[in-house]
Amino acid sequence: MHEILAGHDQSICSSISRAVFKLRTQIQDRILIVFFPIFAKSIRTQSPEDCAISIANIIRHHETEYLTSLQASYSNLPDTTFKDLRRKLPVTRTLFPWHNTMQFSLSRDISKELGIGK
Secondary structure: OOEEEEEOOOOOOOOOEEEEEEEEEEEEEEEEEEOOOEEEEEEEEOHHHHHHHHHHHHHHHHHHHHHHHHHHHHHHOOOOOOHHHOOOOOOOOOOOHHHHHOOOHHHHHHHHHHOOOO
């Protein structure tokens, strides 16, 4: 489940808009990743379609940066990192694919929905 909460200074399809994004991703009903990016982007649009494409491109860019940094930080963790959490968290046999976090792509899902290319 992906959810985007966007706030903006003006109407999202006005000539100039400043959008701020908050991303929530829930994976297999167990892991909730909340991403509060520290960026705001000014968008100049002429139509709602241009606005949608601009927002999808912004999300794609920042999502790729975030997932790359997430994957890099988890690829160097030792096996003992989560041992202390085993008693505090519920036991599950479902493993999260830390080696392949790029398979979860909000921008890819949005592009499919909008029917736009990269």
